[in-house]
Amino acid sequence: MALVVQRPKLSLAEKLYLPAVLGGLMLTIRHFFKSLGGKTETMQYPEQKWDDKLPEWYRGAPTLVADEWGRERCVSCQLCEFICPPRAITITPEEIPRTDVWAKVEKRPKEFEIDMIRCIYCGLCEEVCPEQAIFLRKDYAITGYSRAEMKHNKAKLYELGGVMPDVINKWNDQK
Ligand code: SF4
Numbered sequence: 001m002a003l004v005v006q007r008p009k010l011s012l013a014e015k016l017y018l019p020a021v022l023g024g025l026m027l028t029i030r031h032f033f034k035s036l037g038g039k040t041e042t043m044q045y046p047e048q049k050w051d052d053k054l055p056e057w058y059r060g061a062p063t064l065v066a067d068e069w070g071r072e073r074c075v076s077c078q079l080c081e082f083i084c085p086p087r088a089i090t091i092t093p094e095e096i097p098r099t100d101v102w103a104k105v106e107k108r109p110k111e112f113e114i115d116m117i118r119c120i121y122c123g124l125c126e127e128v129c130p131e132q133a134i135f136l137r138k139d140y141a142i143t144g145y146s147r148a149e150m151k152h153n154k155a156k157l158y159e160l161g162g163v164m165p166d167v168i169n170k171w172n173d174q175k
């Protein structure tokens with residue numbers, strides 16, 4: 001059954017908008033006098049940053065992480081590429097040679113790219129990853145002079161992500 005949402009009835013003051021405009025002006029004037037006394041409501045970005053005030057659950061730039069021995073966690077399953085709503089992730093998988101010491105795992109990413117112009121910081125890639133290889137770190141000041149610069153390749157993603165020690169499924173011999 002269709003749900004009908006009634007439009008709220010506006011009072012005369014709300015219809016005129018004037019009280020709301022005056023309320024906004026009063027707020028600005030109050031902040032102005034506060035700032036004369038040295039109390040500012042604004043932040044001088046980029047000299048001042050939010051870094052130490054970010055909540056623990058803050059979602060910043062997606063990055064790739066390695067384990068404490070520098071091994072890649074990513075098995076190139078491409079689940080994150082599939083789930084990414086704006087299609088910001090592009091992975092090129094490659095087979096790990098049988099002679100390689102880590103040959104137990106069949107695949108690794110030959111290239112892994114995240115287009116930070118497309119990324120909406122939703123965190124779905126982190127949630128879907130079965131190997132805990134991709135994490136949204138707290139970096140939010142992602143800038144660049146060109147579109148190409150805003151495409152983070154595998155090296156850049158590992159540089160931003162760094163090391164995250166933990167149990168990793170793919171190196172577990174019991175699995
Ligand atoms: S955070 Fe969201 S938009 Fe950004 S790469 Fe991950 S899944 Fe895609």
Ligand code: SF4
Pocket residue numbers: 073074075076077078079080081091128129130131132133134
């Ligand atoms: S980062 Fe995770 S989800 Fe994405 S391809 Fe690698 S293992 Fe799969």
